[in-house]
Amino acid sequence: MENLDSNMNIEEVNDSPIEQVRLTVPITDDPTLPCLTFRTWFLGIISCSVLAFLNQFFGYRQNPLYISSVSAQILVLPIGRLMAATLPTKPIRVFRWSFSLNPGPFNLKEHVLITIFANSGSNSVYAVSIITIVKAFYRRRLNPIAAMLLTQTTQMLGYGWAGLFRKFLVDSPYMWWPANLVQVSLFRALHDEEKRPKRGMTRLQFFLIVLVSSFAYYIIPNYLFQSITAISFVCWIWKDSVKAQQIGSGLRGLGVGAIGLDWATVSAFLGSPLATPGFAIMNILAGYIIVVYIMVPIAYWNNWYEAKRFPIYSSHVFDAQGGKYNVSRVLNSTTFSFDKQGYNNYSQIHLSIFFTFAYGLNFATLAATLSHVALFHGRTIWEQTTASFKDKFGDVHTRLMKKNYEPVPQWWFYSLLVLVIGLALLTCEGFGRQLQLPYWGVLLGIGLALLFTLPIGVITATTNMQPGLNVITELIIGYIYPGKPLANVAFKTYGYISMSQAIMFLQDFKLGHYMKIPPKSMFIVQLVGTIIASSVYFATSWWLLTTVEYICDPSKLPEGSPWTCPGDDVFYNASIIWGVVGPQRMFGNLGLYSKMNYFFLLGILAPFPVWFLSRKFPNRKWIRLINMPILISGPGGMPPTRAVNYNMWFAVGIFFNFVVYKKFKGWWARHNYILSAGLDAGVAFMAILCYFVLQIRDINGPKWWGMEIDDHCPLAGCPTAPGINVEGCPQVH
Template identity: 30%
Template sequence: MAPYIEKTPSYSDTSDVAVEKKTEVVVGEVPRIDDVEFIINRIKESDDLEDIFEEDAMFIVDKLRQMEQEEALEVLEHAQRYFDGDMNFPQATMTKIRLLLQGSEAYGIGAALYDLDVRLEASMIKYHSPYPEVRSVCSPIDDPTQQCETFRVYLIAGIWTAFAAFVNNMIYWRQPYFTLTSQVVQLLILPCGQAYSKIVPNWTIGFGRYKFQLNPGAWTFKEQMLSTIMANAGVSVCIFLYYMPTMRLSMFYGLSWMTYGFNLIFGFSCQFFGLSMAGILRRWVIYPVKAVWPTVLPTLQLNKTLLLPDKPRTINGWKMSKYKFFNVMLGISFVYFFFPDYIFTALSVFNWPTWIAPQNQNLAFVMGSKIGVGINPIASFDWSVINYSIPLTVPFYTVLNRYVGTVIGGIIILIMMYTNYLYSGYVPPNLATIYDRYGTTYNSTRVLTDGYFDLDKYKAYSPPYMTAGAIVLNGADYALTTFGFLYIMISEWSTIKEATVGFYRALRARKSSNFDDYEDPMSQMMRKYPEVPDWWYLLILLLSIALGLIAITCWDTQTPVWVFFAMMFVTIALVVPSMMMYAATGYMYTVYLLGTLLGGYWVPGSGIACIFTRSLGYGLDEQAQTYVGDQKMGHYAKIAPRAVFRAQFYATIVQTFVGFASWEMLEAGMPDLCSTTQPSRFVCTFAHTMYSQSLLLGVIGPKRTFDTLYPSLKYAFIIGAGLAPICFLLRKYFPKYFYYCQPVLILAGIARWGSSYNISYYTPGMIASFFFMYYIRSRYTMWWAKYNYILSSALTAGTAFCGILVFVALQYHAKTLTWWGNSVATAGVDGALVATVFDVPEVGYFGVANGTWS
């Protein structure tokens, strides 16, 4: 054969047009399809997976050798159509596909190597995954005989699910908060599983034909994954628990009738509601290939690192194994977190610009990390803050778009505050607190009689006034509700339509497999396992409804039954586009503010009913997201769907019981809980936000709020609906300029305001995302593929372990460390949280004139 010198496109380039480069290749014979070593090296080079398992590589080689060029070109043509406009699909790969479809001359290499690359690219798409990040954590091969659903899984995972639920439901109220993530719980489960397999005798236990082995052998990868799925339910905060402080504490509504028993009943209703919807949503957000779910990939990568072999190879000068790298970074993170969390807390919220002139109000408003908008280039050295944006997990364009929206929101707040728009200059710029016309915190008891709004008391007291940040939050969120729904329905209509037809068809033909409509390799591998019938999830939905009706009718929830059903229908209608957005980008917009608003219209004068309707909307979105993500993780790991169903149901029961018990313990044992000056920083940011919104939209009511105080907010819904088709057309017809612009994410960034969080909490994550998810990923792709998710897991795990230790030993019963490094961040105007641009006028009040509100 004739010698050749290879000339290939540069696929590390992220631009739309591949830049050709000459690569040095030893002159030799043109490679043949049966040259296995050459093909495997080609897979590693073109896929940037230097450490790909040889078994997986041989599987692709075998499929490649069976595929004809004509079939391969058909696969590539379909991929070009299907993934066009998909921001997660690598543009370098799309450029390569377009060149391959133009023929060997356009591709720029000889016919033999062109034929090989056509088959290789088509084989990776047809028999593996079109996304490199998915290929880096998943195998194209499945072993259905590997042990998965065993007794020891339920025993070990049940214990750690309870532990994670207890810790996270308690720590959530701290700012900045950290959590026991699924990656952390994985580390705790693994040694338990391995020790169990070596210590416990292999007895057979059972009754009649129902028997199981106590210890069936070595702890397997699938057992580890199923345990992780179970524990992930414990990692998430029980949705109704979000509202405990607002409902229970005397500084808010102080409802003494909300006992542990009531909380369990309504909590189970919310949890089961999310679980049932997760199963129904499978066709929309699990089975489609475009549903990447970037947030579950680190968990898969970590389990792969912990249980599967890792070959010692040098990548960009690094030879360290993934397992050793994880342990090293975990240790560093664990030791380091003592500093920002306890020893030198100013490193956490690093508001160093305000230290220059602590009493300068304008400096605090612009650059402060607590009261201001937080324009600060070096804002934190704390991973628990940096990780707010999940910067090493979600795509860079997600972090960038949301950050742009956050900056826009900050600029709007400054303009509003300094121009005193809607009286926002008389109150602090960015707190969730609602104020009265005297500039003090709004006292809801002065406008309530027997728990309901009293108009005479309201006239004698004051209208409620929001901060500029809260106004921006509400406006952006209202616009996001209509915009997000219409935009995703338009842009993803074909996927939504196909899934809806498939759901209807499955209800009629109950014996058919849900995977019949999907030709991707993951779905094809899953066809060997019995699917969970849709009626199983419908039964869970009925159970959820029954529990919810018991709760709202047997206790004084002030919520009519028809409101319960109305809110269910609203959230079900909106959850599909919301979940599709989350599956693609790692961000989920919720309908919680819409639930608050509707509650205010449906039950006028009741802040309590307002919170219950909100909990239904938020519970569906948030809880369904957790369950669907875990089901996608099971899909990637090839775990039997029915095993996932049973595991999630079991974990939900454990998590709910333990979660509400943790709140009872926290409320009883934490002094000054939820006050803004709580010494251990259990300030309950969300509780204050919820209370403010329930006052505005529940007690005072949306009609008074919109017509008298903030009339511009009601137009946000119309603006959002009008912008949706415009933004879709801009991205469709001007992709060169708007391809990576995701308007839903930008609006979501604007809606980050309205609490004590600001730009300074997201700038560090933006920097980290740019460095790892853009620069490292494009320049050192093989290093990124091997180490990135491991680094994210290690930093998160080390921070969580250290945070728990500090909390238990030093903060639950506060042992303060007093010195400059722990007091400087709160010493000036930024830490006082009371400064305003304008003083209250000499007449003693601000806002609308006396007697003009009603």
């Protein structure tokens, strides 16, 4: 018996100390498989470019659509196999080099590298929002070279941090990156030999049927009957009641009874509910109910923070009279900085009660993440961290990688880091300092990213939770350098996104580690993919910003135009709050919302009762499924996410992750993720076809009430305080 236990322990040490990894990742490798082939470059660059274009193109629309790399991961497989079957095998000579268009069967390693390319294209470029608010909201000129360098440097800085911490966060078997196991499982499923089940269909056949169905249907909500993206029955019944429309509107209210018959409504802001675990959906639902249907109504109808002077739900900023805040009165047009005298003569900034709670919840989520991880995962992380330092040889995966492949030289990372820091300083200090951020701000942002990459990398690699730095970075620069809106958003991007990019690079490195991809091939593909993706995101945004008239301005856009930029609208208002006026005049001693700082305390304390109950009742496993950071951040996507998006996301997510999962588990395991990818891809292809065939020529569908991208609740955005005059709203006496 002792010998048996001993043998089992030896096998575990030889494989991986993490059970989930042992169950999912193969411990074999074939180093003879070609990787950087013509097929890899051709399909990878196309996947990267197409996903980057589509995600930026849809990012400006009323219902933005995020297309993940899973769509490309599934689509390129039959194309790769077709290329392997048809391309000539004869080597091609170019000077002294020779290569083959077809080095043999399309293999798993090529597929992984193409997916890494696609990952680069599917990850949004945060800096594009800066370009958008400068050109579309502040209406100022921006040097296109400075804008291009901003997108490239903010995306590329993460390579430096990834190189510094790669040995610790990739080579260590205790840093196991749970999210990668989904990708590994999908790769293995796609490359296993599959026979069509009796009276059934293969995964690829199912994907194509869903793709065609989604493509055909989406012409209705996209072009013929846009109002079905948000149907609010309550407003149709009580046409003259402000309160009823505030309760029932799915776009500008609490969304009671609001539905949408459009996949983009389901997945636009929150991602696909089919790919979200059931316990996470229930946590988000609980938080949503508590905030949207208990806290917000109590606060609004008790007139906290003069809430009745403003809409119940809005991401805009207002003056004391309930009008839209006139930023030009507090912004010096010459220096593009805060005008204190103008501010004192005008008004403090006011937020809708929903937007107020959104910031409070953001504070609480960040704090709750830290205390939740410390309580529930602190001991594990500490043990794994100390074990990582002691473990010299790693697990079988690390040994295979060291045995079969040359590592990436550290000087590649350091050289790139020095180059990108130099370009970042040039971007902000050069070009007439259009971005307002001085050199010390760039270096401080870079320092914050360096400081946080390792701890947040450890948290992400062990718990699959990634705390964001966006609020902390806004707070820091807002206090140090107030009154400069572009400096605020540029600092936030250099501090937060370079850390986030490093985490993404490390996660992809670990995926390559599990799939036994040569590290140099991984590095080259990630680098080229990032440069291409950043360039395409920038070019797409610049093209739309300079060709779509009145883009991002719903008041001037023609009826039925989808170019309302809901995400960038929130980014713009955040730049006013944190950049122009500054946190001291919003959430500090000079602001109206200083009590929101108590949400930091609430967030820190929230996980303690759950942790205590889970220790006291260890047999009740459902208690440990209560995740306070996820619960608190439940409605954290609002704004720009609307109530109708949440309603449909919950309905679809609960149906597939509880009803279908429990009753038809075999079907769910085989088809669930492929259904999600097919729905996304069908919507994307039809929207692109409609735009380039019809909408680009101003052919915007039939003229009737169903073409409005609206839920026909015009009174939902009205104030209910006496004496406030807003156009189109009844005056309350």
